Amino acid sequence: GSSGSSGSSGSSGSSGGGSSGGAGVKIGMSVSTLNNPYFVQFRDGAQAAAARLGAALTVTDAQNDASQQVNQVQNFTSQSMKAIIINPVDSDAAAPAVKAADRVSIPVIAADRGVNGAEVAQTVASDNVAGGRLAAQQLAKAVGEQGKVVVLQGVPGTSASRDRGQGFTEGIKAFPGVQVVAQQPADFDRTKGLDVMTNLLQSHPDLKGVFAENDEMALGAIKALGGKAGQQVKVVGFDGTPDGLKAVAAGTMTATIAQQPKLLGQRAVEAAVKAANGETIAKTVAVPVKVATKANVSEFQTS
Amino acid sequence: MTGDILRAEGLRKQFPGVLALDGVDLSLRAGEVHVLLGENGAGKSTLIKILSGAYHPDGGRVLMDGRPVRIRSAGDARALGIATIYQEFNLVPQLTVAENLALGRPPRRFGLVDRARMERDAADLLARVDVRVDPRTPVGRLGIARMQMVEIAKALALEARVLIMDEPTAVLTTGEVEKLFAIVRQLRDEGVAIVFITHHLEEIPQIGDRVTVLRDGRSVAEVPASTPHDELVRLMVGRPIDQQYPRRPARPGEPLLKVRGLTRRGVFADVSFEVRAGEVVGVAGLVGAGRTEVARALFGADHYDAGEVTVNGRRLPPGDVHAAMEAGLGLVPEDRKGQGLVLGAAVAENLGLVTLRDATRAGFVDRRGQRTAAAKVADQLGIRMAGLDQEVRTLSGGNQQKVVIGKWLVAGARVLILDEPTRGVDVGARVEIYQLVNELTAAGDAVLMISSDLPEVLGMSDRILVMARGRLVGELPAARATQDDVMAMAVAEVEGGRVQ
Amino acid sequence: MAVSSNVLVRRRSPVAVWLAENGALVALVVLVVGLSLLSSDFLSVTNLLNVGVQAAVTAILAFGSTFVIVTGGIDLSVGSVAALSAIVLAWGATPAGWPWPVATVAGLAVGVACGLVNAVLIAYGKLPPFIATLAMLGVARGLALVISQGSPIELPAQVAHLGDTIGRYLPVPVIVMVVMGVVAAVILNRTYAGRAMYAIGGNEEAARLSGIKVDRQKLITYALSGGFAAVAGIVLASRLASAQPQAATGYELDAIAAVVIGGASLSGGKGRALGTFVGALILAVLRNGLNLLSVSAFWQQVVIGVVIALAVLVDTLRRRETS
Amino acid sequence: MAVSSNVLVRRRSPVAVWLAENGALVALVVLVVGLSLLSSDFLSVTNLLNVGVQAAVTAILAFGSTFVIVTGGIDLSVGSVAALSAIVLAWGATPAGWPWPVATVAGLAVGVACGLVNAVLIAYGKLPPFIATLAMLGVARGLALVISQGSPIELPAQVAHLGDTIGRYLPVPVIVMVVMGVVAAVILNRTYAGRAMYAIGGNEEAARLSGIKVDRQKLITYALSGGFAAVAGIVLASRLASAQPQAATGYELDAIAAVVIGGASLSGGKGRALGTFVGALILAVLRNGLNLLSVSAFWQQVVIGVVIALAVLVDTLRRRETS
Ligand SMILES: Nc1ncnc2c1ncn2[C@@H]1O[C@H](COP(=O)(O)OP(=O)(O)OP(=O)(O)O)[C@@H](O)[C@H]1O
Ligand SMILES: Nc1ncnc2c1ncn2[C@@H]1O[C@H](COP(=O)(O)OP(=O)(O)OP(=O)(O)O)[C@@H](O)[C@H]1O
């Protein structure tokens, strides 16, 4: 539990001073999507931090649409926000939005994904490509560096899917005994993960492992595998959502690449408040990516 | 007075821009056939739609058995024992004949629709109106005449005390009209009160008892059905009409339309004829004889399997309406709502439809010119409307028909095919259409007139072609032919006449 | 009974007639044969059961949409309503909440209620069905997110059994699908409400003038669609043992596609439960087959599009030939 | 003209008539007034320009959809076609490729081609427009992904200027939107093709029997829709300075909603460019306002749904009143 939840929102808040105090600072935050528990947690972390610092945080949902995100950032500038946090739908497509904010000298913090082609005050991110590599190592180890595995891909063309997929492909090259026999899209969706996994099992009954580009699809795959999950077939997910961590604790998911979204949201808000107050901040902050396995899962679940 | 089963007093109905009814009275006795007479747009259909619950009046009241009643829906009317056959078809084309007959009140068993019983009931009803059609046929596949008989059967099924019929005979041929009259007389003798709307004045003494004449939304007279024809016309139109069929034959010139061996398997076979400049050629036949199909095929609306069509020396490619139009053909289809009009568009738009291409320069339409042309034709035909911008949907039936004819007048077709051109058109307007036919032929154009109205065919044609079962079975000179001659030919059994 | 004498009635075998009326079935058969040749895994009992399970949710949604489409309407809200119903069920049945049967009834009631709201907007507010149900698409999805706070909620175990397989070969979702299909067929063919739907879709004015209470029938129609959506949502959630606020996103287009592939017309008056079933199967077989054949993610969308167009093309060409 | 004596023309002021025909405008005004009262940021010049920019893509797509909807059809593929056109442009204009004007023409041509394919399937294959364009939705999106390998492609700088603002107050997307709107209005009102669209949508058979080559007009209609989608896709990409394979997903529903909010009927024969413009503005104002008011993301969907329903309700109620 935190202490400062009393003076929660808005300008009337009169929390303690200090240079990092955010009393009344208006911050706009555009989240790529809230149709995903991972980003919901990210938002929760940000809101908690804002409440603690007394900042007024406005959250919008870009619904995975890069142009809608640009619109939202533009709207923030007309609302004269003091700082903007952008969780880009797409790293390239976020540039014009950031430039628009730069023009009116509003500092921008990029969270979870970087921005290509425009200057941001700070990037708070965990590296998806690195995470993909970690996932490859985990899966290879779990299947004894031998056998067939499949990949459940996210929405084709999204940067999360691209980066994680790329990292995994790179990482798995180190294990010549592991064969990737299929890569199929399940759109980051649990139901589709279930259906696609069921179908893949038909053509690859001797499967040893599954990498799902997020926990939602991993949970669908686990459902499809039934008793085989965690036994004959190892599943590695990505994100470390509460449901995902539960599955790790239960042993049906071998590992998930936990990104600590709450921490990410918290760090982003802290940086935004500092930038709004004119303090200088580091160009990049790396929120560590951690591998959650049955052995260490309890640490994640309490945080 | 005391015998009145239904009375309407001072009914008023206002539409946007149009006062359709302006204080109309009507009294209806049990066991009478009460004819409603009036020009197109006089308000007949509006009146009966109020009686049947489709419209709510803005003023006045309706009494049944002396007590005021409120008819707010079709269900209310039905509960009061009022059944209606509307001018526009109110059938569901996708459903079968049996289902349409039982629409809104299907027989049920254990809460489920009892199809077997529905079909038996339908067969009985169809037998009553003497229509031979499988109750399981989708209504959309029936021709317009048999649809009308289904409508009639549907109304009979309600066993109502008041039966309202809005122009039931407009789409029927002589034989069917006789059948209908027999049914109507029987119902009348059973004590049913019948409201009967028609534009065929000769039907009035045959079937009617009393006549109420509407003019411009008012009831102007109530007279016995035996009132002389001329007097009725005067009451209705406000002026006498001296000649009902004012055909002025022109001297026939070169053949404008030549049809050779036209055949469509299963529909019509080996149809050959010519129409000369200045000629009116009538086409008579029983319903389903295939006249409409021939007309559509030669206009390019349907494909055909063999034969050729030549207009003004140019051979037409089959199935190409545009080429037919270019060559100078025009078709006024029999189904005006389905094929003739864009109901949701304005009068001006509809009148300009055929000339849209001609009024286009470099892709742009001369809309002002189109409007001027439309205004001229509307005036010429005496189309009764609030203005050129009125939606065609809200015109009275007869005025809609004038719009369909009007759009071809604007286009200036050389050979005009008229399929049932005066269906639903009042006597006055009908004479105006005939005058137009005269003007066209006098100017050297030609008219092919398909009509189930025998007096019209006899009165307005120069020659009469008779069709039966998909074949041309004969030709008569109009001057000497009688109705009996034509009928004899139309019903004659043709040896091996079944079209293959 | 005699048809008009000049019309030569071509004799067609009942099989030919039936095929002409079920052209989608031909497409399905072609697809199944093709896939069996291309993938040896396709034609196994377990895989076919998988296809059945994967078709279930779309099929149930599509049965509901069939009612609406037969009346000439459209329901874009079914995916969202499915999600909302499941969320309400799961949220209501949390240990601190209601017993699971109550929660289930609540979930179904929410679906029906959404349908009724659609119908009121359409029948009394005179909104075009497209707009009314598009609005509901947003509202129901938003409410699902609000109630769940954006996170999945676990389903009570009793309800989650709906996702099980009885014995080796009897998946419950398939049973539910078949039951709902039979219910839809009976409603459409044999009840007053069903026949009224065809009448309204074929000619609304004629229906009204024949004494059918058109507004009331629309209430029934959209309520049924909402109820079917709720069932679909619960089956979907039961397969995952958890209700997801973003479940069934975009399923409305699949459902409508299934209905139209099955031979219905969006202008109303036509459509059958069996056709819809075939339409849903075509979509499921296609997705399953593409997975089995390991077609790349990018090409899958292309192939699905092409096959949908071809399937309906087969149907329209057959119709033109036999008519 | 034979205006009979019983025809009583009620005099209504031109303003009243115009308002009755543009009911959506009333809804827009109410919305703008409401938002100005609720948020002090709303009624600033920069914010209103933002709204304009944000409406541009939807509006251009919706102008294209207006043609299709006027003919009684529907085009679900516009969002995908927009993305594909932009991808083709960007991919073609890579340094190793074509000069940017060639690439731009190629991008536009692809949009038109997609429209033509839709039209061929509809006019000659007799596919229902819903199915033909749903198939194209998948195919175009898939091709966009295949060509781009799933990654965004940078736009040539010259084309990216389309996303700029000239001076302080003249955003290029707004200019493009206005130009396309005027083009759409002229086509609909003044050209043969436009008038033929209304006739076809009103009664296809009557149009055919009046000598309109219905099939050819449908080709023009869907080609226009595809072309407008291509323009929208390029404007969208220019705003982001990069073409995204996933761009404009789901925009088809927004485009159709804008057209219907603007007073068109999905059964054809009705619809105007100005109405569509107002419809697109309503959607953009709504999204902008909800952002300014900091409405929670989950509730936004609910509110948007409710406001869309209300906006059209205002319109239908006005109509009923004045008729
Ligand atoms: N729904 C409507 N909206 C506007 N005007 C209408 C509507 N229905 C009818 N009218 C107008 O009311 C008048 C009376 O029409 P009505 O249909 O009653 O004529 P009618 O006597 O039946 O003519 P006809 O013999 O041609 O059938 C006409 O001027 C018609 O244009
Ligand atoms: N059982 C049937 N199935 C399909 N079409 C039929 C059937 N019976 C009749 N028809 C068609 O229905 C139409 C009947 O319409 P209608 O009664 O006006 O006759 P018609 O052919 O137009 O008559 P005419 O040739 O005298 O104008 C014809 O086109 C006929 O071919």
Ligand SMILES: [Mg+2]
């Ligand atoms: Mg009338």
Ligand SMILES: [Mg+2]
């Ligand atoms: Mg005929």
